[in-house]
Amino acid sequence: MAKPKLKPEIKTESLVSAAPRWNVVVLNDPINYQAYVVMAFMSVLRIAAPEAKRLMRAVHAEGRATVWTGGRERAEMLSLELQQWHLNSLLEQDG
Amino acid sequence: MAELRLTMTKEARTVLTDLLRLVAPAAARVSVNRASIPSADAEVAGFWTETLSSQAAEEARLLAVAFASAKGDPAVIVLPNEAQAQAFLRALSAVRLALRDLVFADITDARLESAEDLDDDALPTEQRHALACYACFGLLQQSLIAQLCPEAFD
Numbered sequence: 001m002a003k004p005k006l007k008p009e010i011k012t013e014s015l016v017s018a019a020p021r022w023n024v025v026v027l028n029d030p031i032n033y034q035a036y037v038v039m040a041f042m043s044v045l046r047i048a049a050p051e052a053k054r055l056m057r058a059v060h061a062e063g064r065a066t067v068w069t070g071g072r073e074r075a076e077m078l079s080l081e082l083q084q085w086h087l088n089s090l091l092e093q094d095g
Numbered sequence: 096m097a098e099l100r101l102t103m104t105k106e107a108r109t110v111l112t113d114l115l116r117l118v119a120p121a122a123a124r125v126s127v128n129r130a131s132i133p134s135a136d137a138e139v140a141g142f143w144t145e146t147l148s149s150q151a152a153e154e155a156r157l158l159a160v161a162f163a164s165a166k167g168d169p170a171v172i173v174l175p176n177e178a179q180a181q182a183f184l185r186a187l188s189a190v191r192l193a194l195r196d197l198v199f200a201d202i203t204d205a206r207l208e209s210a211e212d213l214d215d216d217a218l219p220t221e222q223r224h225a226l227a228c229y230a231c232f233g234l235l236q237q238s239l240i241a242q243l244c245p246e247a248f249d
Contacts, residue, residue, distance in 0.1 A: 030204035031191050033233065035240045036184070038247040043181070049246040076133065080143055083130045084150055086188040090131035 020093055022075035024068040027088035028059050040085035041067065044078060069094055099180045099242050101172040101235050108170035112162040114228045115190065119158055122193035123151030129192065154186035177243065184239050187232045194232075198225040 032040075034056055041052035045068060058065035067089075068078050075091055082089035103111070132143045161183060165172045174180040195207070199222050215223070240247055 030208050031195050032188055033236060033240070034249075035244075035247040036188065036236060039184075039240055039244045042244065042247070049244075052247070053249070076139060076143075079131075079133075080146060083147060085185055086126060086129075086192055088129070088131070091133055 019071060021069055021095070022072045023066040023092045023094050024075050024078045024082070025064055025090050025092050026055075026059050026067050026082060027064045027090070028062075029088050032086065034060065036085075037087065040082065040087055044081040044085065066092075098176070099174040099239065101174070101238055102169045103165075103172075103231075103235070105168035105170055107231060108162060108165050110224075111228055111231055114225070115158055115162060118190055118193050118197070119155040121197055122189045123148065123155055125193040125196050126151045126154075126189045129196070150185075151189065154182065154189050157182055158186045158190065174239075180239055180243055184236055184243070187236045187239075191229055191232050191236075194225050194229045198222060199229075 026037075037056045037059065038049065038052045041047060041055055042049060045052070045055075047055075055065055055067050059067075067082075068075065072091075079089045079091050127144060127147045130143070130147055132140050132147075134140050157179075161172045161174070172183075174183055199207070202222075218226070
């Protein structure tokens with residue numbers, strides 16, 4: 001007797017859910033000097049002066065700017081460090 | 096980096112020291128109150144608050160010691176290294192924020208940013224005095240940044 005040829009159908013599916021990303025946002029303030037904000041960005045975000053100045057100008061012009069995006073833990077750390085420089089920083093979930 | 100120095104007249108040192116005695120304790124409270132602390136995770140929020148509070152206390156101590164040890168005329172504040180200089184810079188920012196919140200909260204941001212308002216006869220004497228100190232602390236910050244990180248300026 002011939003055996004029935006059963007070929008199981010197997011479907012595989014990968015479900016990759018990306019971890020939520022978080023924005024570190026800095027709000028403009030009238031107290032801290034622009035050079036001070038540039039220095040804070042260079043120190044906390046480990047970026048060079050031209051990029052720090054670009055971010056500072058964005059904060060100044062728009063009233064707020066996202067200065068970093070990524071995982072929550074690092075975002076929390078950067079936001080806290082910016083607050084230690086007395087900048088108005090906060091966390092927002094991306095998207 | 097070699098030590099950094101901030102020089103001011105004896106009178107400026109006396110006036111700023113007197114104001115610091117009044118403002119420094121409040122500055123610690125202001126810097127924590129102003130901070131946007133994530134509240135979803137109690138453990139994170141607790142760590143966050145504790146970090147800012149202890150830093151604020153350290154900044155108040157640093158300012159008090161620095162101004163108290165600035166003797167002579169002109170008075171010179173000596174900051175032995177870059178880390179101390181950065182901490183001093185942040186401490187001055189905390190004091191300016193506290194002055195803004197506690198002494199001239201009624202002055203708009205736009206007026207605060209324009210230098211001519213610093214000597215406005217219409218303002219109460221206490222506010223004019225505080226505004227002059229606010230400007231002096233700002234000048235000290237600018238002087239420090241020029242020594243620490245000149246590329247931060249345009």
